[in-house]
Amino acid sequence: MQNHEADGELDSLTKSLPNPDFDDWAKFPDEDDDDIMHLNSSLHAEVEAEADQSHKVPFEPLSSLATEYQSGSTILLEKIKVLSQQYVAIRRTRGDGNCFYRSFMFSYLEHILESQDQAEVDRIKANVEQCRKTLQSLGYAEFTFEDFFALFLEQLETVLQGNETSMSHDELLSRSRDQSISDYGEFVTSGEIRKRSEFFEPFVLGLTNGTVEQFCKSSVEPMGEESDHVHITALSDALGVPIRVVYLDRSSCDSGGVSVNHHDFVPVGGDNPNASGSSETVRPFITLLYRPGHYDILYPM
Amino acid sequence: MELNHLVLQASRARLFKELKEVQREKVADPDIQLSCDDNNIFKWTALIKGPSETPFEGGVFQLAFAIPEQYPLQPPQVRFLTKIFHPNVHFKTGEICLDILKNAWSPAWTLQSVCRAIIALMAHPEPDSPLNCDSGNLLRSGDVRGYQSMARMYTRLAAMPKKG
Secondary structure, X not given: OOOOOOOHHHHHHHHOOOOHHHHOHHHOOOHHHHHHHHHHHHHHHHHHHHXXXXXXXXXXXXXXXXXXXXXXXXXXXXXXXXXXXXXXXEEOOOOOOOHHHHHHHHHHHHHHHHHOOHHHHHHHHHHHHHHHHHHHHOOOOHXXXXXXXXXXXXXXXXXXXXXXXXXXXXHXXXXXXXXXXXXXXXXXXXXXXXXXXXXXXXXXXXXXXXXXXXXHHHHHOOOOOOOOHHHHHHHHHHHOOOEEEEEOOOOOOOOXXXXXXXXXXXXXXXXXXXXXXXXXXXXXXXXXXXXXXXXXXXXXO | OHHHHHHHHHHHHXXXXXXXXXXXXXXXXXXXXXXXXXXXXXXXXXXXXXOOOOXXXXXXXXXXXXXXXXXXXXXXXXXXXXXXXXXXXXXXXXXXXXXXXXXXOOOOOOHXXXXXXHHHHHHOOOOOOOOOHHHHHHHHOOOHHHHHXXXXXXXXXXXXXXXX
16 A cells, blocks of 8 residues: 655655664653553543443433432522423433534434425535535545535435335434534534634634634534534524524523523525524424533423 | 444545545645555554754654544544654653644544644644653743754754764
8 A cells, every 4th residue: 555656855764764772762761651641541441431331312301301400409490390381301412512413413313304304305405515515615625524424415315214224213313323423513514614704703703812714623623622602503504404592501580580591593594495584483493402511402392 | 333334434435535645645745755554554654854944854753643443533643653852742652742633633634634733733832731841841941942952962863864
């Protein structure tokens, strides 16, 4: 596999490189770091072991949420009571920082699986193609993202029944362990933010000191970076999929009554059937529950 | 099990694409020469030129890449095989402290762009997160001259052809 073409300078330089003394790292003793390195690797092993138990997405009645806060804040318990009048269940996603993308992708595929909405699939495919062009024009090497795109399109096909390879609900669950699907979301989000960097710049400035491009490199593309309203807006716009985020935190309103805030992210863009002019008419089919630092999926009544 | 198999297939396919790209781009980046082990696509080495106007100028440094099966979901493990005196490179193991090789990794990086990032790190050391404390301390105490002469000495000793 090595390339044997004549390759001037570097090759000839290496041939004359000194070898002996410096190949042997032990000749440069530096005792103190061994322990740290060792500790590091055992930590790694622990994290890996935990990761292995994996990205399960269990489905639970909303009451399990109340149990979780049994001895906690009364505001939260009140809010959960309000939630339980509108939502029946919660699906917990693993809290590894990819939970937003994983929740979104799972919820979207599950929606297609249940609705068998061919028109929606055709629509999102056009958006996916657009996202591909965006990344290309931004100078991303095609081979770095094409596999993730292919995987998402393949999953779309398999949740539609009638194909030879149709997927069951259980399979979707086990497939959602796959990290690749959240990486797809990260690519799409990053591309959208950079494509419309003028629009996103003021929001990004509120979150970091850097440029939009630096923000994407440090806070969007890496795995395990938390998602903020910037990420959600970008992903929703790029794919043309509205997203409702319900906020569960300790904030309360002065008037005394407890209400639970939500925000609908409704994609911009004219010819998008999911984006009608007034956001009230759109009821996003994806609802995520946000608790500071984490996203889960909510199921309406 | 099936998933693991898929992941392995995906990483292999991706690495073959990178190999193709590297062979085509070779002329484009004269400072980097990446090559893959003849028998193992998960083992690569690279030769990078020390950036100019740094103590590493004139040196050629060898890097070893061990690619995990989860690549590109997980970053490659990279270390210097050539001895180098730099705050962010472990003096004994050659391990590199660079965010993109850890938590800031994303599949948008390639082996080639990782090499570029390492060259950039050589030119812009981050003394506040040192793996080589001696080197970091020189810079942090403002002794740029001391740092540069140490770094240059090791460049001469380890990364340059011997004269005569």
